[in-house]
Amino acid sequence: MTPKPLPSLITVIDIGTQKTVALVGQVIDGKARMLGFSERRTDGVVKGTVTDLDKLHAGVHEVINDLERVSQRPVHYVYLSIAGPAVDGERVKGFIPVPAHDGKVTKQDLDEAIRSAKRVEPPAGRLIMLYMRQPTLLDGKQVANPVGLQGRRLEVNFWRTTMEEGNVRFRVSMMNAMSVNVSEFILASHASGCAVVSESEKQGGVLVIDVGAGTTDWILYFKGHILCAGSIPVGGEHLTNDLSVALRISRETAEDLKIRFASALHRESDLNQTIWKDGDKGVGDQQFNRGTITQVSSLRYQEIMDFVRKDVLRHFEQIFPGHSVKLDQAFLPSGVVLTGGTSNLHDAAEGAHLVFGVSSRVGVPQFESEALRKPEYSGVIGMMVAAIQDAPPVVRRPKSFWDNLKNLFRF
Amino acid sequence: MSSTASILLVGLGGAGCSMVARLASSLPPQVRAVLLDADLNALQNSAVAETLQLGRSLTRGMGTGGESALGLAAIESEEPALRRLFTGVPIVVLVTGLGGGLGSGAAPALATIATEAGSTVLAFATIPFSHEGERRKRLASDALEKLSAKAHGLVVVQNDLLSLQVSADASLAEAFAAADDWVAGALRALASIFEAGALVPVDPAALRSILAHPGSPTLFTSGKAQGPQAALLAARAATESALAHGPDVISKVASLFVSVTGGSALSASDAFEAVNIIRAKFGGETTTIVGARIKPELGDGVEVAVIGASAPAPKAPKTRKTAKAGDPNQALFGFATEESLRRGIFGSAPFTFVDGVDIDVPTYIRRSIRLSPPK
Numbered sequence: 001m002t003p004k005p006l007p008s009l010i011t012v013i014d015i016g017t018q019k020t021v022a023l024v025g026q027v028i029d030g031k032a033r034m035l036g037f038s039e040r041r042t043d044g045v046v047k048g049t050v051t052d053l054d055k056l057h058a059g060v061h062e063v064i065n066d067l068e069r070v071s072q073r074p075v076h077y078v079y080l081s082i083a084g085p086a087v088d089g090e091r092v093k094g095f096i097p098v099p100a101h102d103g104k105v106t107k108q109d110l111d112e113a114i115r116s117a118k119r120v121e122p123p124a125g126r127l128i129m130l131y132m133r134q135p136t137l138l139d140g141k142q143v144a145n146p147v148g149l150q151g152r153r154l155e156v157n158f159w160r161t162t163m164e165e166g167n168v169r170f171r172v173s174m175m176n177a178m179s180v181n182v183s184e185f186i187l188a189s190h191a192s193g194c195a196v197v198s199e200s201e202k203q204g205g206v207l208v209i210d211v212g213a214g215t216t217d218w219i220l221y222f223k224g225h226i227l228c229a230g231s232i233p234v235g236g237e238h239l240t241n242d243l244s245v246a247l248r249i250s251r252e253t254a255e256d257l258k259i260r261f262a263s264a265l266h267r268e269s270d271l272n273q274t275i276w277k278d279g280d281k282g283v284g285d286q287q288f289n290r291g292t293i294t295q296v297s298s299l300r301y302q303e304i305m306d307f308v309r310k311d312v313l314r315h316f317e318q319i320f321p322g323h324s325v326k327l328d329q330a331f332l333p334s335g336v337v338l339t340g341g342t343s344n345l346h347d348a349a350e351g352a353h354l355v356f357g358v359s360s361r362v363g364v365p366q367f368e369s370e371a372l373r374k375p376e377y378s379g380v381i382g383m384m385v386a387a388i389q390d391a392p393p394v395v396r397r398p399k400s401f402w403d404n405l406k407n408l409f410r411f
Numbered sequence: 412m413s414s415t416a417s418i419l420l421v422g423l424g425g426a427g428c429s430m431v432a433r434l435a436s437s438l439p440p441q442v443r444a445v446l447l448d449a450d451l452n453a454l455q456n457s458a459v460a461e462t463l464q465l466g467r468s469l470t471r472g473m474g475t476g477g478e479s480a481l482g483l484a485a486i487e488s489e490e491p492a493l494r495r496l497f498t499g500v501p502i503v504v505l506v507t508g509l510g511g512g513l514g515s516g517a518a519p520a521l522a523t524i525a526t527e528a529g530s531t532v533l534a535f536a537t538i539p540f541s542h543e544g545e546r547r548k549r550l551a552s553d554a555l556e557k558l559s560a561k562a563h564g565l566v567v568v569q570n571d572l573l574s575l576q577v578s579a580d581a582s583l584a585e586a587f588a589a590a591d592d593w594v595a596g597a598l599r600a601l602a603s604i605f606e607a608g609a610l611v612p613v614d615p616a617a618l619r620s621i622l623a624h625p626g627s628p629t630l631f632t633s634g635k636a637q638g639p640q641a642a643l644l645a646a647r648a649a650t651e652s653a654l655a656h657g658p659d660v661i662s663k664v665a666s667l668f669v670s671v672t673g674g675s676a677l678s679a680s681d682a683f684e685a686v687n688i689i690r691a692k693f694g695g696e697t698t699t700i701v702g703a704r705i706k707p708e709l710g711d712g713v714e715v716a717v718i719g720a721s722a723p724a725p726k727a728p729k730t731r732k733t734a735k736a737g738d739p740n741q742a743l744f745g746f747a748t749e750e751s752l753r754r755g756i757f758g759s760a761p762f763t764f765v766d767g768v769d770i771d772v773p774t775y776i777r778r779s780i781r782l783s784p785p786k
Contacts, residue, residue, distance in 0.1 A: 046757070047757070047763060085763075232765070233763045233770075234763070234770055237757075238757075238770075238771065238773075241757060241771070241773065242773035242774065242775065245773050245776070246773060246775065246782060292782050295775070295780075295782055296773065296774075296775055296782065299774040299775050299778070299780065300773065300774045300775075303774045307765060307770075
């Protein structure tokens, strides 16, 4: 009996500073069914920047092996996340005067406008990773589809993500070295956004902040589109480091205390709490004051939020030159949504509310598997969502004899 | 000039003089204070009777303006007078602020003169605040290296660390005053050890025996507490003091000198309990000298001061280099610097600057926020 032809498989890999998470899903009727999941510690990445290629390579290889073992399917194509300081985003636009006598926009006009937008050269040494559609304007008015409408000036907008060339090359060659092709790159912050906020929230206006271990990536949706996005190389590891410096303890102890006792808010009552490192009060157990821990962690956490706020306002100055646009509840009706591993911090939402002054919540991805409904997995789950939404896998032509032969010799 | 003085407290340069001047009124008779500065105005306005103007012909009564070369020349021009000053003095305590002209230029030379005159030199040097600029910082670290080779004991006071002890909204003036106060308090504790009427008397020679070798790493810390169990709390405060945890302060020493001063309620067992806490923290396996005295005006308060030193590590015999300097296979070892300790696990990672500040340094250190003590 010959096996049934496989529906499209989507494999997404999110390489973070602390861990690499990957998912294999089978797409049936626009929904992914999880076939395999793998999570491994990442080595060789500091603050979102790769410092040791060999270690990273080894780690990703393990993840691919895991996926193939668990899902019983070979991995040929993957979606990779891009994030961190190497990634940059900008808005590009292209416009044409509508040439027709009656002013009706044709499909050719639209294509021409899109081509003119994409002709905008990226900065030297950077590669264009992806384009995301932004509002299309006909005589300054937003339209969903301009074809067939009357107007004089057609303008198309894109959110374009660029990345340093070397960074892209090594990612692709790293995957190719494992006989895996990169089908597409997905902006990590957008992926998180897809996982934790709804379309209606995006319509209103929402700021998604993914606080990871090494970097904090943010993305702002306005009227259903990406308005701007950015990344700051600060994250949960900085909280750990601050605690280890302040309390003079090892990184591991600091990590443990951070998870159990750190908070985004410092309360006076914390000063009355004495906490124990191990809790058994045995040899080597140490006691600390919880107030010190929350003071150190809240200072750093609120500073990260403030960095994001300033970064967003910097982008606003470029997007709306001359206007002072405020980051308030009127602009962001859906407020701030926090996600990523560090949003597990106690009172993370309250701490963000303190800085931004808008409603804040921690976003948890909706997913079939209970174990993955945690903020730290919003990136990888969102990638799956984005992979299905933004780039529906093309229907592959039936495999030829030659393809089958090639697959036979793949390890 | 009284001949009974066995400790000469020398303030050198603007910062050093202001600290010594603060102390001058409360010194025991065994301690004699002298101010050395190039700035005639500052000297005339100070309360200390004994002063010596440096570099009269070079600066004409003005300061050195931060020129360390000028500071050095000023000392050399007064060498005979300084030699006379130090002759017959067993212990010289040199207080100076590094980073200025006299502090950076003259302190090592002054320590050399005093050592050659047969004195044991214990130097207190403050390192400028980071916000005083890169140049002063560099001057200070150069001077520190030279001074540590010349003085028998060197206590480094990081102004940055001291500023962490004052509240977050303290003004600049308060931060400076806090730095001065700290050193002054430490010196007062040191001076009071030798006052008459001690419970456990200490001879200044004991201090000499601990600081026997030039260039030995030195530990100095002190703590104060009030109320019941004050001795224990003061000892604990001394072990937890910011000065005992500076980046280049050693944590274990061979010889310790512990002084416990308390009100009439201080019992011998309390005093020895305090000493045990200090010993558990800092070592003192070879020698521990204990001084204890009663000062009724302290009430139920206790002050603990600790000086410790180890003999300098024997110099490694010179060996021929086996690896070439540029050998790519040789692992890179770096010495832990103040910067890398502040950056913690990001010590070797590339720097990230946001608005001109290194954001890998903990937020509370950058904002100089004092961590609240437990209630």
